[in-house]
Amino acid sequence: MKKQAKDKLVFWLFLAPALISFIVVVILPFFMGLYYSMTDWTAIAGVKPNWVGLNNYKSMFSNLAFQYSFIRTFIFTLISVISINLVSLTFAFLVTREIKFKNFYRAGFFVPNLIGGLVLGYIWQFIFKSVIPAIGGLFGINFLEELLLLADPTLTLFGLILAFTWQYAGYIMMIYVAALLNVPQELLEASEIDGANFWQKLWNITIPMIAQAFTITSFLTLVTSFKQYDIIVALTNGGPTDIYQGTVVNSTELLAMHIYNVAFKYNNMAEGQARAIIFFLVLSVVSIAQVYYNKKKEVEM
């Protein structure tokens, strides 16, 4: 065998395991899903799915529960992205300063990320249901004692955001820490001599210099918020109920959970599949737009 031909064979041999598993578990299911989304498939053995064309897609957009879930997901994502990034950037600033025990703090902020979403959800359920009212009772603060964060449809979303921020901020902080440590000290000193105060330095030098980190962190927080599922299952399981345009809906049933419920709880596999496809498309467009926009802001040294 010629050397070139041999190299080619080795190349494909090494690539094959990854390529085959990618095709089998990602590409094939995706196209099968696309097919099932245009049938009335229910996953019951022996029942053949019938072709229904775009019916599942048409009904989806007039479905109020889906609309509601979509809007709530967007609100959740928007606020989560902002709150996680603000919190993690603040943490990152704190732990990159010359403070005592900074490694301890770094580790401490990171730990929540190691706790699984389900466990974390139950922890926060306990905090919201028992700890906060107990603290309110102890100090005689009526507001806290009567605060039922998980019973009010508006507040519950913020309870979720709080728990999610607590879980994810430490991880995002690590990315910011790495970026902040890469900002040349000379630039900050030069701007100091140029007369910049703390906020001017932050806005004019530090933020532009860590633009690359923003691309990554925005992407990660955006996608993860959009797909959030496990914390919600443990913390609220979709509840409490809310009224949307005269229909009863679950106030924290965000898209991932909504799709799961439609498919498995109500056994409308095909409908759920159609919604998952739309979910995928929307998330792709939003995240590609975000990366494109952030990339343009990056600084080349």
Place this chain on the structure above:
Amino acid sequence: MANVKISNLNKKYPNGFHAVKDVNLEIIDKEFMILVGPSGCGKTTTLRMIAGLEEITSGEMQIGDQIVNDVSPKDRNIAMVFQNYALYPHMTVYDNMAFGLKLKKTPKAEIDERITKAARILDIEVLLKRKPKQLSGGQRQRVALGRAIVRKPEVFLMDEPLSNLDAKLRVQMRAELIKLHNDLKTTFIYVTHDQTEAMTMGTRICVMNNGLVQQVADPRTIYNSPANLFVAGFIGAPQMNFFPGRIVDGKFVEVEDHTFKLSEKMMKAVKEKGKESAEVTVGIRPEDIKISNSQEGISAKVEVTELLGSDLNVYFKIGQRSYILKTEAASGIKLGDDIYTVFDSEKLHLFDLETEESLVY
């Protein structure tokens, strides 16, 4: 007026390192002061304390009439050029230069005017719209200078600004900096480890070592009468020759088998210090050793020669000891030649064996 007066300045780092020890230095208005020394000698730390980037452990720092120990960098009326230029990579050249002025809320027309003027002086007018990434090292250096100039500071601080440039550009920028200093008529404080830069550019030079000031004087004095062994060895290339000797009768110095008569000035100094028969370190600059045409002088063997265009460095051996001399390239001395050397006894330097201080200083 922008005198910079440093009194009993100390810098101790939390890890116990004492970087700057009791430095006293007065930099006169419009002077080009060079802080020079090997790396780790405390020169950059001193400069950074003048800039306000480094906290002062003890001592006093005065710029103009104001004691600035607790004044932040932006209120010290200084500008600094950094070793790696520290240009803001996300801003154009124009914005880099305008940044400080914008922060001070300077009117736009004035910013424009100052930048145009500085750009003309530095010959970077065509680069104003570019980003630092698109510039060569020399151009970046000019922009960094421009950023300092537009602020019209009372004191310019420069931290090894030429060390990242190639040799040819460095020589060129050296001349331009001297010219710039003449044009701007402002105080320059310049840190370098390169003694050539120090010698060629400075009005005065402050030689530092181990956090201590060794000598402050104009270049000629530093070169001709170094205060101690360190200054003598650090300034001048090739390095001064050092060898042990013994003073005899306060009139001669004996080196191995040879005796040199001391100059009048030296004899006086030796007498004053009571070193009429002391062991000393003798120093002589390479250019003060001549090659004799006849067979007078001390015979020596050439070990290595270095041709530097017009000059020739000759490394030679007398007995077991190596020396270096500098002569004209035209002399045509080659490796392995036997030569006769004449040490100019008028130009000898004598240093105390223990304190390493010069006896005449």
